[in-house]
Amino acid sequence: MHDISPLPAPSVPAASGWWTSRLQALDFAWRAEGLRWMRRGRDLVDRWNGTRFATTRSTSQDPVRAECITPLWTQHAPHEWPLTAGKVHNLRTAASRLDGLVVAPGEVFSFWHAIGAPTRRRGFVPGRELREGCLIASIGGGLCQLSNALYAVAVDAGARIVERHPHSRAVPGSQAEAGRDATVFWNYLDLRFALPQRVVVEARLDGERLIVRLRGASPPARSARPVPIELGRRPPAHDCLDCAQADCLRRVGSRPVGERVAVMPVAGWPEFDTWIAARGIRLRATGPNWPTGLTERWHRLAARACRHRPARRQRHLIAADDARASAWLARVPIEADELIVPVDALAELQRRGALGGRRVTVMMTRSPLRMLHQQLDGQAGEPTAAGLREYRAPDWRVDAEWKALRGAVRVLTPHHAVARWLRTRGLHQVGLLDWDRPAAAPSACGGTLLFPASSLARKGAPELREACRALGLPLAVLGRASESPGFWRGIEQVPLDAEDPWRGVGAVVLPAHVEHAPRWLLQGLARGLPVIATPACGLDPRTPGLRLVPAGDTLALTLALYETAASDHR
Known part of the structure; x- marks a missing residue:
């Protein structure tokens, strides 16, 4: 592993004026850009020498070979929320690019080759980043939580660590306190590892945690030379949000928090x-x-x-x-x-x-x-x-x-x-939840059945057609779409009244296989009309005036219509 990091950070942040802070930032930017060009050249040489980086994506149900789960929301102070939320957003963006990455035998996993440059244009935002001993706001900040987890699962899976850089400071509660950390900085500080067996990287976030796993069909062999774990205590990092040095270019003042x-x-x-x-x-x-x-x-x-x-x-x-x-x-x-x-x-x-x-x-x-x-x-x-x-x-x-x-x-x-x-x-x-029930309204009852849907199979139209033919009942159809021309041939169709579609309606029937919003059935119940439906319509079976029949059961539907028509004639 080559040490290509910038100069070591001082043990404590030195006090600096306005110009000094900006000169330091300019010096850091020049050094970082030079190191990026060195990395690009080294990658070209590595590819020429046969190094292959993992790029294929796939899904896997193979057994979990290594797992690392870490909390996301570790900062709860109101003034720290924007940068913590930015960190989580960056983890969310990076994990979506990393999830499902296949690392085949002979390939090298590279953090930056998998994720790409952390820029605003690619969806990254300011988040918490550890730089030269300070926790500052930086585009793509917070990705070290992901690289730490990847390093931990790589070690547990027996991977050969090709490149890894520890943090100079420890963030309280992070993997750095246990020596299982790997800092990354585009593109010259990278995390790279390889395994002798095919594995698939799984990286995802739930509501509270970052979950990173390596899945493989067969257990990878342990590394012949275990990766050393630094157990020496590193000094804690200074938080930019609590820093009193107002002249520092990197200082982040408090800002309003967006809607949660x-x-x-x-x-x-x-x-x-x-x-x-x-x-x-x-x-x-x-x-x-x-x-x-x-x-x-x-x-x-x-x-x-x-x-x-x-x-x-x-x-x-x-x-x-x-x-x-x-x-x-x-x-x-x-x-x-x-x-x-x-x-x-x-x-x-x-x-x-x-x-x-x-x-x-x-x-x-x-x-x-x-x-x-x-x-x-x-x-x-x-x-x-x-x-x-x-x-x-x-x-x-x-x-x-x-x-x-x-x-x-x-x-x-x-x-x-x-x-x-x-x-x-x-x-x-x-x-x-409770269905929103329309206000009760009187209805001019008649002998017409209302079918409040289009003439489609998923709405139970074929079963209703057979039942109406058997009983000779008049039918009013609300929808225009149909399975075929002349679908209701042989059945008396009654046009709906343009001003009051409920005029002359004696019952509502919807023997649907699929119904998401039974609004017309609810209106029929509010008007005191008998309603025949299926459980797929989603109404409470205990609703007064509602009769349920199994979807697709023409005989049960015919019987329900017959009994409803007979009760209307009494």
């Missing part, structure tokens, strides 16, 4: 608005007036144009959700350690590594993708179920959403079926 809770608003869900308002959380914007980017608008317009092509329409809707999540994320302050987001944005935020180091509350505006696929798989073989077969999300999105759900501190939903499904799969942090 960030909410991504959702329109049309008063249940979530009520929950947020009850906790005194202020929304910057809500409802349809929330800023919409050009990318999101284009995809939503394209989805409308593809309404007769379900698969393509679904891809555009997903892309619009991702664009909205990205636009919102750009406005989230780095100090925000709590996010409240809809499930539609979860996969994209997980993919971008935005959830690590934060407490996440998920608003379930729809079923989880895993649950949705299970609901649709049972009917995908039906001849009229083209929409069911095409209403699918990519596997990576399903896995990313599920991983984020399992890591959330709270999952909110008024949907009883969604809550039950999540709880049976080990998500005990589910909070069941």
Whole structure:
């Protein structure tokens, strides 16, 4: 290992004036730039001599060979929060670039080759950095917590340490106090190691911890020469935020802390608005007036144009959700350690590594993708179920959403079926909200059935068609989309009244396989109408006036409609 670090730091920060501080900073910058060019030249020579750096990404379920878990939020003083939050943001950004890196036999892991330059343009922000004996604010500061963890797992896995540099000072509570540390500074202070077996690096953040693992199919052999661990106590570092030297160029004064809770608003869900308002959380914007980017608008317009092509329409809707999540994320302050987001944005935020180091509350505006696929798989073989077969999300999105759900501190939903499904799969942090009930309103009852959905298989339209044919019941259909032309042929269709769609309606029926927001069913119950639905609609089974039938059971649906019609004639 070559010692290419700058000159040793003094034992204590020397008092300096305004000009002296700037001259020292200029001297450090010149020395650092010279060392960077030396590193670039040495890397070219190493590549010429056959050194290969790890660059391939993959996923792995191999056994864990080494693990290091360290806390993220170690500083709780209000004036220290911005830099601590910046450190966590930098760890979040770096871990997303490092996670899944494959280190094959004959390859060398390099911290900086894997992560790249820590610049603002690449998403890094000011964080806490140890430099020349002081904890200062620096772009990309805080990455040493990640390099310390990588060094620890490399040692535990028996790796050959190619390059490693210890800190000159010890941060209280860090790996440096135990001698298991490795400082890094772009690009000349690097951490490099190699192993004789293939391993995959796993680096991620949960709400409170940085988790680094090495996974491998077979246990790596221990290094023939164990890496020496320095046990001598190093002097503690001086914190820039508490420093009294006002003339120092690096001194960081106190600054206001940004909002700690960030909410991504959702329109049309008063249940979530009520929950947020009850906790005194202020929304910057809500409802349809929330800023919409050009990318999101284009995809939503394209989805409308593809309404007769379900698969393509679904891809555009997903892309619009991702664009909205990205636009919102750009406005989230780095100090925000709590996010409240809809499930539609979860996969994209997980993919971008935005959830690590934060407490996440998920608003379930729809079923989880895993649950949705299970609901649709049972009917995908039906001849009229083209929409069911095409209403699918990519596997990576399903896995990313599920991983984020399992890591959330709270999952909110008024949907009883969604809550039950999540709880049976080990998500005990589910909070069941009450549906927002419309005010009671009189209704001019009649003999027409209202089907408040489009004529699609996932809404139970084929089963309802067979039941109406058997009983000869008139039907009013709310939606325009249909599985095929002439879908309701042979059934008396009643047009809805333009001024009052409830005029002449005697019952509401929705035998859906998938229903996320049963607003029309709630309105029907508020008007005192009998409502026939499936458990997939998410209503409380104990609701007066509600009758539940199994999804896909035409016989049970026909019987329920017959008994409802008979009671209306009494």
